[in-house]
Amino acid sequence: MNGPGDQPTNGGAGDPQNASAGSMPDWSEGTEWLRADGLASDVVLSSRVRFARNLSGFPFMPRSSRSDRAEVLELCRQRLTEPGFVEGSGGARLSWVDLHRASRLDRALLVERQLISKQHADGKLSTGIGGADEPRGVAVSLPDERVGIMVNEEDHLRVQVISSGLDLQGALERIDGLDDRLESHLDFAFSARFGYLTACPTNVGTGIRLSVMMHLPALKLTGEIEKVKHAAEDMSLAVRGHHGEGSDANGDLYQLSNQTTLGKSEHVLLSEMQGEIVPQVIEYERRARTVLLERRRAETEDSVMRALGVLRYARLLQASEAMDLLSKVRLGVMLGLIPEVDQTIVNTLWLHSEPAHLQRVLGHEMNQRDRRAARAELVRTRLAL
Amino acid sequence: MLCQRCREREATIHEVTIRAGVPTSYHICEVCAAELGMTGNTSESIAELLPEQTVTTPEPVKREAATAKRAQSCGSCGLTFAEFKRSGLLGCEMCYEVFERQLAPLIERAHEGGGHHVGKVPRRALDDSRHAAQPERLAALLGGQKERAERLTELRKQLERAVAAEQYERAAALRDEIRRASDPDEPSEGSLGEGASDAGDDDR
Numbered sequence: 069m070n071g072p073g074d075q076p077t078n079g080g081a082g083d084p085q086n087a088s089a090g091s092m093p094d095w096s097e098g099t100e101w102l103r104a105d106g107l108a109s110d111v112v113l114s115s116r117v118r119f120a121r122n123l124s125g126f127p128f129m130p131r132s133s134r135s136d137r138a139e140v141l142e143l144c145r146q147r148l149t150e151p152g153f154v155e156g157s158g159g160a161r162l163s164w165v166d167l168h169r170a171s172r173l174d175r176a177l178l179v180e181r182q183l184i185s186k187q188h189a190d191g192k193l194s195t196g197i198g199g200a201d202e203p204r205g206v207a208v209s210l211p212d213e214r215v216g217i218m219v220n221e222e223d224h225l226r227v228q229v230i231s232s233g234l235d236l237q238g239a240l241e242r243i244d245g246l247d248d249r250l251e252s253h254l255d256f257a258f259s260a261r262f263g264y265l266t267a268c269p270t271n272v273g274t275g276i277r278l279s280v281m282m283h284l285p286a287l288k289l290t291g292e293i294e295k296v297k298h299a300a301e302d303m304s305l306a307v308r309g310h311h312g313e314g315s316d317a318n319g320d321l322y323q324l325s326n327q328t329t330l331g332k333s334e335h336v337l338l339s340e341m342q343g344e345i346v347p348q349v350i351e352y353e354r355r356a357r358t359v360l361l362e363r364r365r366a367e368t369e370d371s372v373m374r375a376l377g378v379l380r381y382a383r384l385l386q387a388s389e390a391m392d393l394l395s396k397v398r399l400g401v402m403l404g405l406i407p408e409v410d411q412t413i414v415n416t417l418w419l420h421s422e423p424a425h426l427q428r429v430l431g432h433e434m435n436q437r438d439r440r441a442a443r444a445e446l447v448r449t450r451l452a453l
Numbered sequence: 454m455l456c457q458r459c460r461e462r463e464a465t466i467h468e469v470t471i472r473a474g475v476p477t478s479y480h481i482c483e484v485c486a487a488e489l490g491m492t493g494n495t496s497e498s499i500a501e502l503l504p505e506q507t508v509t510t511p512e513p514v515k516r517e518a519a520t521a522k523r524a525q526s527c528g529s530c531g532l533t534f535a536e537f538k539r540s541g542l543l544g545c546e547m548c549y550e551v552f553e554r555q556l557a558p559l560i561e562r563a564h565e566g567g568g569h570h571v572g573k574v575p576r577r578a579l580d581d582s583r584h585a586a587q588p589e590r591l592a593a594l595l596g597g598q599k600e601r602a603e604r605l606t607e608l609r610k611q612l613e614r615a616v617a618a619e620q621y622e623r624a625a626a627l628r629d630e631i632r633r634a635s636d637p638d639e640p641s642e643g644s645l646g647e648g649a650s651d652a653g654d655d656d657r
Binding site for chain 2: 122124126127128129130131193194195222244247248251252255256257258259260261262263264265267268269270272273274276304328329330331332333334335336338339340343344
């Protein structure tokens with residue numbers, strides 16, 4: 069399956085073989101998961117599939133020496149940067165970034181774009197071992213950023229594919245192909261009983277995590293979000309904020325993902341998530357939006373317009389405050405209350421008002437106070453009448 | 454391994470009990486299990502059901518326990534189980550074999566009772582071992598007879614639950630999985646996305 073962004077048109081990637089911190093793309097565009105099209109994109113921002121793999125014959129990350137890590141990194145990097153590794157992209161390659169050579173700001177940008185985990189940016193395992201100079205990297209498909217492959221995170225390989233809207237099936241098909249191409253040259257640690265073997269036993273089996281990023285402002289306003297969270301947890305799904313583990317649901321963005329990976333095939337998992345659970349949550353959110361419009365129109369309109377007002381006139385904005393206000397504005401857009409604002413603007417502002425992006429867009433590092441002022445100015449300009 | 458009760462048939466039911474820190478294993482066959490009135494869901498241990506004199510720890514098991522005691526660290530990466538308990542992370546692929554007995558119940562709990570892998574098997578590795586006609590490598594990927602039987606049992610339980618909860622889409626996917634698992638020569642063929650229907654949402 070080819071995403072519309074598969075053709076290497078935007079440039080900016082530089083020569084992938086020489087790509088390092090210095091020749092990183094400037095990340096000025098919106099990213100795949102904020103493109104805001106695709107199935108059910110009024111509620112589902114993006115679908116993501118991830119898996120974990122380890123190379124057979126090498127110790128897992130917690131017990132690997134620096135030279136083991138360097139060797140694993142080199143093996144994976146060679147495979148990933150081979151021409152044609154990413155299918156259907158006319159010879160385009162994944163762009164490789166050595167994270168142990170990247171600047172702190174570049175690493176923070178990759179975290180905000182959901183291409184690497186916070187843990188990978190810091191180079192530390194959950195046990196606290198490691199540091200910024202540990203040999204590790206990430207391969208990113210450019211310009212679409214749909215494929216991201218972390219090397220030497222908690223496992224040797226953590227692969228993710230993102231699609232806009234609800235498209236877990238498409239993402240799963242694509243990641244399956246990537247897995248086969250990786251495995252055609254690399255031996256993975258695998259056992260008949262436990263499946264793909266991972267450093268943490270909670271990831272064994274298929275090693276697959278399906279997740280959807282959902283915008284659920286109406287369920288939050290009607291107070292039904294807690295019910296949905298409990299129901300999801302009863303079905304052993306994890307409900308997290310948009311930055312994953314341990315993050316709050318800033319901007320009413322919730323990430324739903326499966327917690328168990330053993331004893332359930334990829335097919336069954338998909339039928340559960342895409343066939344049953346996610347459509348239900350979408351339905352609840354849509355119903356709550358209708359309720360807001362029909363029964364609490366004045367209150368809802370007031371809340372949306374106040375948010376828009378603050379965003380248009382504030383002089384200092386905190387990141388979390390901006391996220392929450394933008395969420396209300398996005399709800400207003402979806403309800404047709406503010407036809408002059410486009411949802412892509414809101415989605416892009418969500419990303420660009422995060423600290424690292426803000427500094428990248430404005431071209432220099434800033435302290436927290438200056439960031440608040442810069443954030444307010446950015447939002448004000450983009451949402452100006 | 455022969456059944457400890459009849460000493461005739463192959464033992465297929467295994468149990469490890471730990472008393473005063475000493476693990477003792479019991480192994481009996483299905484026929485004896487049925488005669489002892491053990492069902493799949495029994496909470497009684499084999500030790501309680503077997504007559505006193507048969508509950509002796511056989512020699513090989515004693516040796517095994519002794520090695521297990523000594524081998525509290527992985528021979529390949531040196532990780533100890535105590536270290537794993539502290540960090541939650543294993544050190545290498547061999548750890549799964551070395552600590553299998555301690556890990557299995559933890560893993561099952563973490564995966565809602567799922568104890569056996571169902572799903573994708575490395576395709577190239579599978580093709581290679583088929584072409585080279587290497588039954589050992591093939592078994593390492595697909596599991597032996599016992600493993601396959603356990604996998605099928607797990608899948609059938611899941612199917613029962615799905616049907617009882619009227620989750621028909623899931624049930625259909627499980628039926629496909631059971632078909633695949635019953636025919637180990639054709640595991641997970643076709644692309645992964647296949648077989649699941651669309652969510653049925655209108656595009657907006």
